[in-house]
Amino acid sequence: MTPAQPAHGSSSPGGSGGGSRWSDLERPPLDEGALRRALVRPGSLWTSLDVVAATGSTNSDLSARAAELPEGAVLVAEEQTAGRGRLDRSWSAPARSGLFFSVLLRPDVPVERLAWLPLLTGVAAATALARAAGADTALKWPNDLLVTVGGEERKTGGILAERAGDGGAVVIGLGLNVSLRAEELPVHTAGSLALADAISTDRDPLLRAVLRSLEEWYGQWTAANGDPAASGLQEAYAAGCATLGRSVRAELPGERTLVGEAIALDGEGRLVVATEGGGQEAVSAGDIVHVRTGTGG
Structure with a gap:
Protein backbone atom coordinates (compact mmCIF):
# COMPACT_ATOMS: atom_id res chain seq x y z
CA MET A 1 0.00 0.00 0.00
CA THR A 2 1.00 3.63 -0.30
CA PRO A 3 4.45 3.91 1.33
CA ALA A 4 4.03 7.35 2.84
CA GLN A 5 1.50 9.32 4.81
CA PRO A 6 0.04 12.57 3.49
CA ALA A 7 -0.40 15.50 5.79
CA HIS A 8 -3.77 16.03 7.38
CA GLY A 9 -5.04 19.45 8.40
CA SER A 10 -8.34 20.78 9.58
CA SER A 11 -8.60 23.01 6.53
CA SER A 12 -8.15 20.13 4.07
CA PRO A 13 -11.43 19.42 2.22
CA GLY A 14 -11.19 15.69 2.82
CA GLY A 15 -9.48 15.84 6.19
CA SER A 16 -10.84 14.61 9.47
CA GLY A 17 -10.82 17.97 11.22
CA GLY A 18 -14.04 19.43 9.81
CA GLY A 19 -16.28 17.77 12.37
CA SER A 20 -19.24 17.14 10.05
CA ARG A 21 -19.65 13.90 8.14
CA TRP A 22 -20.77 16.13 5.24
CA SER A 23 -17.83 18.53 5.48
CA ASP A 24 -16.86 17.66 1.91
CA LEU A 25 -19.90 17.36 -0.34
CA GLU A 26 -17.79 15.79 -3.06
CA ARG A 27 -17.00 12.96 -0.66
CA PRO A 28 -20.27 11.74 0.86
CA PRO A 29 -20.19 8.93 3.41
CA LEU A 30 -20.89 5.36 2.45
CA ASP A 31 -24.45 4.10 2.88
CA ALA A 239 -3.16 -11.40 -18.54
CA GLY A 240 -3.59 -8.33 -16.34
CA CYS A 241 -0.09 -8.16 -14.86
CA ALA A 242 2.00 -5.16 -15.92
CA THR A 243 5.10 -6.75 -14.40
CA LEU A 244 5.38 -9.66 -16.83
CA GLY A 245 7.55 -9.00 -19.85
CA ARG A 246 9.25 -6.08 -18.10
CA SER A 247 12.79 -5.53 -16.93
CA VAL A 248 12.61 -5.51 -13.16
CA ARG A 249 14.79 -5.02 -10.13
CA ALA A 250 13.83 -7.18 -7.18
CA GLU A 251 14.90 -5.99 -3.74
CA LEU A 252 15.01 -9.29 -1.85
CA PRO A 253 15.27 -10.18 1.82
CA GLY A 254 18.81 -10.10 3.11
CA GLU A 255 19.62 -6.94 1.15
CA ARG A 256 20.04 -8.94 -2.06
CA THR A 257 19.13 -7.47 -5.44
CA LEU A 258 18.06 -9.42 -8.50
CA VAL A 259 17.88 -7.81 -11.95
CA GLY A 260 16.33 -9.42 -15.00
CA GLU A 261 13.14 -9.89 -16.99
CA ALA A 262 9.91 -11.02 -15.33
CA ILE A 263 8.81 -13.87 -17.57
CA ALA A 264 6.11 -15.87 -15.74
CA LEU A 265 4.19 -16.73 -12.62
CA ASP A 266 4.74 -20.24 -11.34
CA GLY A 267 2.13 -22.49 -9.73
CA GLU A 268 2.86 -21.05 -6.30
CA GLY A 269 2.27 -17.47 -7.41
CA ARG A 270 5.97 -16.61 -7.43
CA LEU A 271 7.44 -14.24 -10.00
CA VAL A 272 9.92 -15.99 -12.28
CA VAL A 273 12.80 -13.71 -13.26
CA ALA A 274 15.21 -14.54 -16.09
CA THR A 275 18.63 -13.18 -15.20
CA GLU A 276 21.28 -11.84 -17.53
CA GLY A 277 23.43 -14.90 -17.03
CA GLY A 278 20.78 -17.15 -18.53
CA GLY A 279 19.40 -18.51 -15.29
CA GLN A 280 15.95 -18.18 -13.73
CA GLU A 281 14.89 -17.48 -10.17
CA ALA A 282 11.43 -17.63 -8.62
CA VAL A 283 10.81 -14.68 -6.28
CA SER A 284 8.31 -15.21 -3.48
CA ALA A 285 8.83 -11.98 -1.53
CA GLY A 286 10.43 -8.63 -2.09
CA ASP A 287 10.01 -5.21 -3.62
CA ILE A 288 9.71 -5.13 -7.41
CA VAL A 289 10.67 -2.06 -9.42
CA HIS A 290 9.60 -1.75 -13.06
CA VAL A 291 12.94 -0.57 -14.42
CA ARG A 292 11.77 0.76 -17.79
CA THR A 293 8.97 3.01 -16.57
CA GLY A 294 11.20 5.60 -14.95
CA THR A 295 8.55 6.12 -12.25
CA GLY A 296 10.35 4.32 -9.46
CA GLY A 297 7.85 1.43 -9.51
Whole structure:
Protein backbone atom coordinates (compact mmCIF):
# COMPACT_ATOMS: atom_id res chain seq x y z
CA MET A 1 0.00 0.00 0.00
CA THR A 2 1.00 3.63 -0.30
CA PRO A 3 4.45 3.91 1.33
CA ALA A 4 4.03 7.35 2.84
CA GLN A 5 1.50 9.32 4.81
CA PRO A 6 0.04 12.57 3.49
CA ALA A 7 -0.40 15.50 5.79
CA HIS A 8 -3.77 16.03 7.38
CA GLY A 9 -5.04 19.45 8.40
CA SER A 10 -8.34 20.78 9.58
CA SER A 11 -8.60 23.01 6.53
CA SER A 12 -8.15 20.13 4.07
CA PRO A 13 -11.43 19.42 2.22
CA GLY A 14 -11.19 15.69 2.82
CA GLY A 15 -9.48 15.84 6.19
CA SER A 16 -10.84 14.61 9.47
CA GLY A 17 -10.82 17.97 11.22
CA GLY A 18 -14.04 19.43 9.81
CA GLY A 19 -16.28 17.77 12.37
CA SER A 20 -19.24 17.14 10.05
CA ARG A 21 -19.65 13.90 8.14
CA TRP A 22 -20.77 16.13 5.24
CA SER A 23 -17.83 18.53 5.48
CA ASP A 24 -16.86 17.66 1.91
CA LEU A 25 -19.90 17.36 -0.34
CA GLU A 26 -17.79 15.79 -3.06
CA ARG A 27 -17.00 12.96 -0.66
CA PRO A 28 -20.27 11.74 0.86
CA PRO A 29 -20.19 8.93 3.41
CA LEU A 30 -20.89 5.36 2.45
CA ASP A 31 -24.45 4.10 2.88
CA GLU A 32 -23.96 1.23 5.32
CA GLY A 33 -27.59 0.09 5.19
CA ALA A 34 -27.73 -0.03 1.41
CA LEU A 35 -24.43 -1.88 1.24
CA ARG A 36 -25.68 -4.49 3.70
CA ARG A 37 -28.92 -5.00 1.78
CA ALA A 38 -27.01 -5.44 -1.46
CA LEU A 39 -24.24 -7.73 -0.21
CA VAL A 40 -25.26 -9.56 2.99
CA ARG A 41 -27.91 -12.02 1.86
CA PRO A 42 -28.68 -15.74 2.15
CA GLY A 43 -26.15 -17.79 0.23
CA SER A 44 -23.69 -14.92 -0.08
CA LEU A 45 -20.08 -15.16 1.02
CA TRP A 46 -20.53 -11.92 2.92
CA THR A 47 -22.06 -12.50 6.36
CA SER A 48 -21.71 -9.03 7.91
CA LEU A 49 -20.68 -5.56 6.82
CA ASP A 50 -19.80 -2.70 9.12
CA VAL A 51 -18.70 0.83 8.25
CA VAL A 52 -16.82 2.84 10.86
CA ALA A 53 -15.95 6.52 10.66
CA ALA A 54 -12.29 5.96 11.49
CA THR A 55 -9.99 3.28 12.82
CA GLY A 56 -6.31 2.55 12.98
CA SER A 57 -6.33 -0.45 10.68
CA THR A 58 -9.23 -2.56 9.42
CA ASN A 59 -6.86 -5.52 9.09
CA SER A 60 -5.82 -5.24 12.73
CA ASP A 61 -9.42 -4.87 13.89
CA LEU A 62 -10.66 -7.93 12.01
CA SER A 63 -7.63 -9.99 13.01
CA ALA A 64 -8.29 -9.22 16.67
CA ARG A 65 -11.86 -10.53 16.33
CA ALA A 66 -11.16 -13.43 13.96
CA ALA A 67 -11.91 -16.12 16.53
CA GLU A 68 -15.45 -14.83 17.12
CA LEU A 69 -16.43 -13.94 13.55
CA PRO A 70 -17.65 -16.20 10.76
CA GLU A 71 -16.13 -16.21 7.30
CA GLY A 72 -17.30 -13.32 5.19
CA ALA A 73 -17.13 -10.49 7.73
CA VAL A 74 -16.39 -7.15 6.05
CA LEU A 75 -15.08 -4.07 7.86
CA VAL A 76 -14.92 -0.75 6.03
CA ALA A 77 -13.39 2.48 7.36
CA GLU A 78 -14.11 5.94 6.04
CA GLU A 79 -10.63 6.82 7.26
CA GLN A 80 -7.65 4.76 8.42
CA THR A 81 -5.18 6.43 10.73
CA ALA A 82 -2.67 3.58 10.99
CA GLY A 83 -3.30 1.51 7.89
CA ARG A 84 -0.54 -0.94 6.99
CA GLY A 85 0.85 -2.20 3.73
CA ARG A 86 3.47 -4.79 3.02
CA LEU A 87 6.74 -4.46 4.94
CA ASP A 88 4.89 -2.40 7.59
CA ARG A 89 4.55 0.63 5.34
CA SER A 90 1.84 3.07 6.27
CA TRP A 91 -1.34 3.70 4.34
CA SER A 92 -3.23 6.87 5.10
CA ALA A 93 -5.45 9.20 3.08
CA PRO A 94 -8.06 11.91 3.64
CA ALA A 95 -11.39 10.73 5.02
CA ARG A 96 -13.80 9.32 2.41
CA SER A 97 -11.24 9.75 -0.38
CA GLY A 98 -10.99 6.03 -1.05
CA LEU A 99 -12.08 2.53 -0.18
CA PHE A 100 -10.34 1.09 2.86
CA PHE A 101 -11.68 -2.30 3.92
CA SER A 102 -10.79 -5.79 5.06
CA VAL A 103 -12.51 -9.15 4.73
CA LEU A 104 -12.22 -12.29 6.84
CA LEU A 105 -11.90 -15.56 4.92
CA ARG A 106 -11.41 -19.18 5.96
CA PRO A 107 -10.31 -20.91 2.74
CA ASP A 108 -10.45 -24.70 2.83
CA VAL A 109 -7.51 -25.19 0.47
CA PRO A 110 -3.98 -26.58 0.86
CA VAL A 111 -1.85 -24.16 2.86
CA GLU A 112 0.71 -23.82 0.08
CA ARG A 113 -1.95 -22.27 -2.14
CA LEU A 114 -2.79 -19.44 0.26
CA ALA A 115 -0.14 -17.27 -1.40
CA TRP A 116 -2.61 -16.86 -4.27
CA LEU A 117 -5.11 -14.95 -2.11
CA PRO A 118 -3.61 -11.45 -2.54
CA LEU A 119 -3.20 -12.15 -6.27
CA LEU A 120 -6.84 -13.28 -6.44
CA THR A 121 -7.89 -10.08 -4.69
CA GLY A 122 -5.97 -8.06 -7.24
CA VAL A 123 -7.68 -9.81 -10.15
CA ALA A 124 -11.09 -9.33 -8.53
CA ALA A 125 -10.49 -5.63 -7.88
CA ALA A 126 -9.08 -4.91 -11.33
CA THR A 127 -11.97 -6.72 -13.00
CA ALA A 128 -14.53 -4.83 -10.92
CA LEU A 129 -12.94 -1.43 -11.48
CA ALA A 130 -12.82 -1.94 -15.22
CA ARG A 131 -16.57 -2.58 -15.19
CA ALA A 132 -17.76 -0.13 -12.55
CA ALA A 133 -15.31 2.75 -12.92
CA GLY A 134 -14.24 2.39 -16.53
CA ALA A 135 -10.66 2.43 -15.26
CA ASP A 136 -7.94 0.46 -17.01
CA THR A 137 -6.36 -1.08 -13.93
CA ALA A 138 -3.20 -3.17 -14.17
CA LEU A 139 -1.62 -5.45 -11.60
CA LYS A 140 1.91 -5.03 -10.32
CA TRP A 141 3.21 -8.19 -8.68
CA PRO A 142 2.54 -9.03 -5.97
CA ASN A 143 -0.02 -6.69 -4.43
CA ASP A 144 -0.38 -3.34 -6.20
CA LEU A 145 -3.07 -1.88 -8.46
CA LEU A 146 -1.88 0.55 -11.12
CA VAL A 147 -3.66 3.17 -13.19
CA THR A 148 -2.31 5.50 -15.87
CA VAL A 149 -2.12 9.20 -15.04
CA GLY A 150 -0.62 11.54 -17.61
CA GLY A 151 0.90 8.64 -19.49
CA GLU A 152 2.64 7.26 -16.38
CA GLU A 153 1.90 4.22 -14.27
CA ARG A 154 0.70 5.26 -10.84
CA LYS A 155 -0.11 3.14 -7.82
CA THR A 156 -3.74 3.57 -6.82
CA GLY A 157 -4.24 0.58 -4.57
CA GLY A 158 -2.58 -2.05 -2.45
CA ILE A 159 -3.48 -5.39 -0.91
CA LEU A 160 -2.33 -6.96 2.34
CA ALA A 161 -3.14 -10.56 3.34
CA GLU A 162 -2.40 -11.81 6.85
CA ARG A 163 -3.02 -15.03 8.72
CA ALA A 164 -5.25 -14.47 11.75
CA GLY A 165 -5.07 -16.80 14.72
CA ASP A 166 -4.75 -20.58 14.55
CA GLY A 167 -8.07 -21.43 12.92
CA GLY A 168 -7.12 -21.04 9.28
CA ALA A 169 -8.48 -17.53 9.02
CA VAL A 170 -6.98 -15.02 6.61
CA VAL A 171 -7.68 -11.29 6.68
CA ILE A 172 -7.29 -9.47 3.38
CA GLY A 173 -7.15 -5.69 3.32
CA LEU A 174 -7.51 -3.46 0.30
CA GLY A 175 -6.81 0.25 0.12
CA LEU A 176 -7.87 2.09 -3.02
CA ASN A 177 -7.44 5.78 -3.80
CA VAL A 178 -10.68 6.91 -5.42
CA SER A 179 -11.09 10.71 -5.35
CA LEU A 180 -7.61 11.71 -4.17
CA ARG A 181 -6.57 15.00 -5.72
CA ALA A 182 -3.14 15.80 -7.12
CA GLU A 183 -2.22 18.00 -4.15
CA GLU A 184 -3.19 15.22 -1.73
CA LEU A 185 -0.95 12.53 -3.21
CA PRO A 186 1.40 11.11 -0.57
CA VAL A 187 4.18 10.45 -3.11
CA HIS A 188 4.66 11.32 -6.77
CA THR A 189 4.21 7.69 -7.81
CA ALA A 190 0.70 7.52 -6.33
CA GLY A 191 -2.51 7.97 -8.28
CA SER A 192 -6.26 7.69 -7.94
CA LEU A 193 -9.26 6.73 -10.02
CA ALA A 194 -10.20 10.39 -10.33
CA LEU A 195 -6.77 11.34 -11.67
CA ALA A 196 -7.00 8.42 -14.11
CA ASP A 197 -10.23 9.93 -15.51
CA ALA A 198 -12.49 7.14 -14.25
CA ILE A 199 -16.10 7.49 -15.38
CA SER A 200 -17.30 6.96 -11.80
CA THR A 201 -15.85 7.74 -8.39
CA ASP A 202 -19.03 6.88 -6.47
CA ARG A 203 -17.68 4.66 -3.71
CA ASP A 204 -20.90 2.77 -2.96
CA PRO A 205 -21.22 1.02 -6.36
CA LEU A 206 -17.46 0.63 -6.55
CA LEU A 207 -17.36 -1.21 -3.21
CA ARG A 208 -20.30 -3.41 -4.21
CA ALA A 209 -18.59 -4.25 -7.49
CA VAL A 210 -15.28 -5.14 -5.85
CA LEU A 211 -16.88 -7.34 -3.18
CA ARG A 212 -19.08 -9.13 -5.71
CA SER A 213 -16.10 -9.76 -7.95
CA LEU A 214 -14.08 -11.01 -4.97
CA GLU A 215 -16.92 -13.36 -4.03
CA GLU A 216 -17.02 -14.74 -7.57
CA TRP A 217 -13.28 -15.31 -7.90
CA TYR A 218 -12.98 -16.72 -4.37
CA GLY A 219 -15.81 -19.16 -5.11
CA GLN A 220 -14.12 -20.38 -8.29
CA TRP A 221 -10.76 -20.73 -6.58
CA THR A 222 -12.01 -22.61 -3.52
CA ALA A 223 -14.20 -24.85 -5.69
CA ALA A 224 -11.00 -25.84 -7.51
CA ASN A 225 -9.32 -26.57 -4.14
CA GLY A 226 -7.17 -23.48 -4.57
CA ASP A 227 -5.71 -24.67 -7.88
CA PRO A 228 -4.71 -21.46 -9.71
CA ALA A 229 -4.73 -23.10 -13.14
CA ALA A 230 -8.02 -25.00 -12.84
CA SER A 231 -9.80 -21.93 -11.43
CA GLY A 232 -8.53 -19.66 -14.21
CA LEU A 233 -6.80 -17.43 -11.68
CA GLN A 234 -3.25 -17.95 -12.91
CA GLU A 235 -4.20 -17.11 -16.49
CA ALA A 236 -6.26 -14.08 -15.47
CA TYR A 237 -3.51 -12.65 -13.29
CA ALA A 238 -0.89 -13.11 -16.00
CA ALA A 239 -3.16 -11.40 -18.54
CA GLY A 240 -3.59 -8.33 -16.34
CA CYS A 241 -0.09 -8.16 -14.86
CA ALA A 242 2.00 -5.16 -15.92
CA THR A 243 5.10 -6.75 -14.40
CA LEU A 244 5.38 -9.66 -16.83
CA GLY A 245 7.55 -9.00 -19.85
CA ARG A 246 9.25 -6.08 -18.10
CA SER A 247 12.79 -5.53 -16.93
CA VAL A 248 12.61 -5.51 -13.16
CA ARG A 249 14.79 -5.02 -10.13
CA ALA A 250 13.83 -7.18 -7.18
CA GLU A 251 14.90 -5.99 -3.74
CA LEU A 252 15.01 -9.29 -1.85
CA PRO A 253 15.27 -10.18 1.82
CA GLY A 254 18.81 -10.10 3.11
CA GLU A 255 19.62 -6.94 1.15
CA ARG A 256 20.04 -8.94 -2.06
CA THR A 257 19.13 -7.47 -5.44
CA LEU A 258 18.06 -9.42 -8.50
CA VAL A 259 17.88 -7.81 -11.95
CA GLY A 260 16.33 -9.42 -15.00
CA GLU A 261 13.14 -9.89 -16.99
CA ALA A 262 9.91 -11.02 -15.33
CA ILE A 263 8.81 -13.87 -17.57
CA ALA A 264 6.11 -15.87 -15.74
CA LEU A 265 4.19 -16.73 -12.62
CA ASP A 266 4.74 -20.24 -11.34
CA GLY A 267 2.13 -22.49 -9.73
CA GLU A 268 2.86 -21.05 -6.30
CA GLY A 269 2.27 -17.47 -7.41
CA ARG A 270 5.97 -16.61 -7.43
CA LEU A 271 7.44 -14.24 -10.00
CA VAL A 272 9.92 -15.99 -12.28
CA VAL A 273 12.80 -13.71 -13.26
CA ALA A 274 15.21 -14.54 -16.09
CA THR A 275 18.63 -13.18 -15.20
CA GLU A 276 21.28 -11.84 -17.53
CA GLY A 277 23.43 -14.90 -17.03
CA GLY A 278 20.78 -17.15 -18.53
CA GLY A 279 19.40 -18.51 -15.29
CA GLN A 280 15.95 -18.18 -13.73
CA GLU A 281 14.89 -17.48 -10.17
CA ALA A 282 11.43 -17.63 -8.62
CA VAL A 283 10.81 -14.68 -6.28
CA SER A 284 8.31 -15.21 -3.48
CA ALA A 285 8.83 -11.98 -1.53
CA GLY A 286 10.43 -8.63 -2.09
CA ASP A 287 10.01 -5.21 -3.62
CA ILE A 288 9.71 -5.13 -7.41
CA VAL A 289 10.67 -2.06 -9.42
CA HIS A 290 9.60 -1.75 -13.06
CA VAL A 291 12.94 -0.57 -14.42
CA ARG A 292 11.77 0.76 -17.79
CA THR A 293 8.97 3.01 -16.57
CA GLY A 294 11.20 5.60 -14.95
CA THR A 295 8.55 6.12 -12.25
CA GLY A 296 10.35 4.32 -9.46
CA GLY A 297 7.85 1.43 -9.51
